[in-house]
Amino acid sequence: MAPPVAPATPPDDALDGDAERPRPRGLAADTGQLLIEGVRAFRGLFDVALRTVYWSLKGRREKGVVLEQAFEIGNKSVFFLTVTQGFIGMILVFQSGLQARRVVPDLTMLGATFLELLVRDLAATLASMMLATRVGAGIAAEIGSMVVTEQVDALRMCGVDPVDWLVVPRFLASVVMTGVLIFYAGAIAYFAGGATAWAVFDVQPQTYLNARLLDIGDVSIGLAKCVAYGAAIPIVSGWCGLSARGGSEGVGIATTQAVVFSSLAVIILNLVISGVGFVLFPV
Amino acid sequence: MAAERAIEVKVGLLVLVGVALLAALVLVMGGIQLGQRFAMAVDFNNPGGLQSGAPVKIAGVRVGSVDRMEFRGAAPDPRTGRAALVRVHVMIDARYRPEIHRDAAFYVTTQGVLGEQFLAIDPGSAAQPLIDTAQPQEGIDPPRIDLFLARAYSLLDDTVTALRSNRRQIGTMVDDLSGILHETHGLLARNGSRIDTLIENVDRTVRDADALVNGARERYVDGPQIRRIVNRAESVLATVERDLPPLAHDARALTNRLNHIAEGVTDTQLEDLRATLHDVRTLVGRANSIAGDVQAVSTHVRSGQGTVGALLMDDEIYDDLQEMVRDLKHNPWKFFWRE
Numbered sequence: 188m189a190p191p192v193a194p195a196t197p198p199d200d201a202l203d204g205d206a207e208r209p210r211p212r213g214l215a216a217d218t219g220q221l222l223i224e225g226v227r228a229f230r231g232l233f234d235v236a237l238r239t240v241y242w243s244l245k246g247r248r249e250k251g252v253v254l255e256q257a258f259e260i261g262n263k264s265v266f267f268l269t270v271t272q273g274f275i276g277m278i279l280v281f282q283s284g285l286q287a288r289r290v291v292p293d294l295t296m297l298g299a300t301f302l303e304l305l306v307r308d309l310a311a312t313l314a315s316m317m318l319a320t321r322v323g324a325g326i327a328a329e330i331g332s333m334v335v336t337e338q339v340d341a342l343r344m345c346g347v348d349p350v351d352w353l354v355v356p357r358f359l360a361s362v363v364m365t366g367v368l369i370f371y372a373g374a375i376a377y378f379a380g381g382a383t384a385w386a387v388f389d390v391q392p393q394t395y396l397n398a399r400l401l402d403i404g405d406v407s408i409g410l411a412k413c414v415a416y417g418a419a420i421p422i423v424s425g426w427c428g429l430s431a432r433g434g435s436e437g438v439g440i441a442t443t444q445a446v447v448f449s450s451l452a453v454i455i456l457n458l459v460i461s462g463v464g465f466v467l468f469p470v
Numbered sequence: 471m472a473a474e475r476a477i478e479v480k481v482g483l484l485v486l487v488g489v490a491l492l493a494a495l496v497l498v499m500g501g502i503q504l505g506q507r508f509a510m511a512v513d514f515n516n517p518g519g520l521q522s523g524a525p526v527k528i529a530g531v532r533v534g535s536v537d538r539m540e541f542r543g544a545a546p547d548p549r550t551g552r553a554a555l556v557r558v559h560v561m562i563d564a565r566y567r568p569e570i571h572r573d574a575a576f577y578v579t580t581q582g583v584l585g586e587q588f589l590a591i592d593p594g595s596a597a598q599p600l601i602d603t604a605q606p607q608e609g610i611d612p613p614r615i616d617l618f619l620a621r622a623y624s625l626l627d628d629t630v631t632a633l634r635s636n637r638r639q640i641g642t643m644v645d646d647l648s649g650i651l652h653e654t655h656g657l658l659a660r661n662g663s664r665i666d667t668l669i670e671n672v673d674r675t676v677r678d679a680d681a682l683v684n685g686a687r688e689r690y691v692d693g694p695q696i697r698r699i700v701n702r703a704e705s706v707l708a709t710v711e712r713d714l715p716p717l718a719h720d721a722r723a724l725t726n727r728l729n730h731i732a733e734g735v736t737d738t739q740l741e742d743l744r745a746t747l748h749d750v751r752t753l754v755g756r757a758n759s760i761a762g763d764v765q766a767v768s769t770h771v772r773s774g775q776g777t778v779g780a781l782l783m784d785d786e787i788y789d790d791l792q793e794m795v796r797d798l799k800h801n802p803w804k805f806f807w808r809e
Contacts, residue, residue: 251477254477254478254481255477257481258477258480258481261481261484261485262477262480262481262484265484295581295586296586299586306495363485364481364484364485366488367484367485367487367488367489368484368488370487370488370491370492370495371484371487371488371491373491374491397586398495398498398499399523399524399525399586400586401495401498401499402499402523403499405499406495406496406499
């Protein structure tokens with residue numbers, strides 16, 4: 188069964204490293220070129236996303252491929268997320284405690300508000316930003332290398348969609364493992380913040396461990412962000428890797444773009460989901 | 471194969487950790503309820519910032535949580551007769567049931583200055599029976615800080631407006647007040663010594679009055695004379711208290727007898743009694759008249775008038791009679807013969 192949209196070549200217009208094309212002159216021409224390239228890039232990204240979803244539902248994979256990617260994305264990110272989220276949790280609680288203490292010397296709700304903030308937004312967003320740097324860069328570099336070494340062309344010659352072969356296993360693994368890692372990272376940040384609150388502000392653990400402000404809206408928004416970020420990072424990174432051109436320089440550019448665009452995707456999705464969540468579950 | 475197996479285990483463990491964290495989050499959010507609980511309802515007109523899931527505490531110890539909040543409107547509850555806008559349904563651990571008595575108080579308070587709001591229960595007196603959990607209880611509304619601030623702001627606004635609209639009068643008043651203070655200062659400066667003397671006199675007067683009061687108390691309150699008077703009064707009262715009941719009993723018996731006698735007198739006897747009294751009155755009048763006549767005769771006799779008067783009051787006649795008696799004693803024959 189053929190995918191709904193299966194371009195023969197990857198979206199090569201998304202890159203700005205095409206030195207052979209004469210650069211247009213004038214502000215209007217530059218703006219027009221930027222707009223056209225943006226539309227083409229978005230169309231390419233949309234195409235990759237659509238084919239990813241399609242092959243996720245219809246495609247077949249070798250045994251262990253998704254598991255291997257889950258190990259790469261999930262288990263190998265545990266230490267990285269433990270360190271980063273631990274420090275972020277400590278810093279957030281320390282700074283917010285300092286600011287709150289300037290207003291009123293009452294930090295009994297520090298844990299409750301921090302937990303709500305983590306579940307609703309920060310745990311998913313910050314962990315996904317970290318994953319975008321590690322996982323997104325890895326996916327883009329791996330796929331980009333295969334593109335510049337013409338392995339992807341070989342796949343096409345064999346009648347295999349590179350999205351099905353390269354992106355979908357990472358997509359499936361990321362959707363699952365990003366959620367798991369976000370839960371784990373949120374817990375690490377929360378308990379690291381609790382230790383900071385206890386050590387710096389004398390907030391007792393019984394007081395800090397307060398889930399009273401959590402409601403179904405917070406958890407729903409947090410879970411939606413987990414799924415959205417877990418899907419966005421491999422799609423955007425895979426698209427960037429498939430867009431790589433040239434040699435190692437192109438792979439580097441694709442890797443950088445993967446980090447930038449994945450982070451940007453996380454931020455934009457955060458804005459959208461938070462807005463929808465605010466309408467559906469007002470604070 | 472072994473490496474693949476190891477990867478499966480590691481990935482599986484990480485997924486299990488994530489699922490466990492999610493389950494823990496859901497459990498914590500829903501509130502872990504392991505023991506038996508009982509339901510209660512508390513009515514408030516304005517429970518403030520109390521929300522579902524808020525803790526319920528007795529003496530600072532968490533004993534339950536707010537299950538849900540129901541807006542009832544202004545219609546009175548037929549069971550309680552109260553019109554409370556909000557009914558708070560709470561779930562409390564069953565082991566605290568014997569601690570909540572009928573005079574328990576339910577109020578909304580805050581943990582810390584800006585902390586979370588919770589429902590506090592003052593369990594009441596142990597002498598009272600246990601509270602009826604089926605009956606909605608009346609809660610004490612929290613203080614309305616927002617309302618207080620709004621009214622304080624309105625008051626402040628009115629004050630500022632009044633000050634601005636009466637600026638000239640207030641300036642004049644302040645000037646007058648300043649003049650009064652200045653004059654008072656001059657007056658005090660000019661009469662400093664006299665004021666000192668006045669204060670000393672007042673102080674002396676106060677001390678004298680104090681001594682007077684103490685003396686009066688010793689003499690008229692704590693003195694032996696007052697004590698004796700009081701003792702006597704107590705003795706009199708004791709005597710009266712002892713003798714009054716028999717006296718009252720006798721008086722009551724006498725009254726009863728008189729009533730009995732009065733009830734036994736017939737109308738005919740009453741008419742006879744009246745006639746008798748009339749006769750007695752007539753007799754007394756006549757006796758008075760006779761006594762007047764006797765008194766007139768006596769007066770006449772004492773004045774020596776008339777035969778009896780002359781006989782009794784005239785010394786010459788007395789002497790003649792004495793001489794005649796003596797002569798008759800010596801010459802008895804004169805009874806029969808006249809010279």
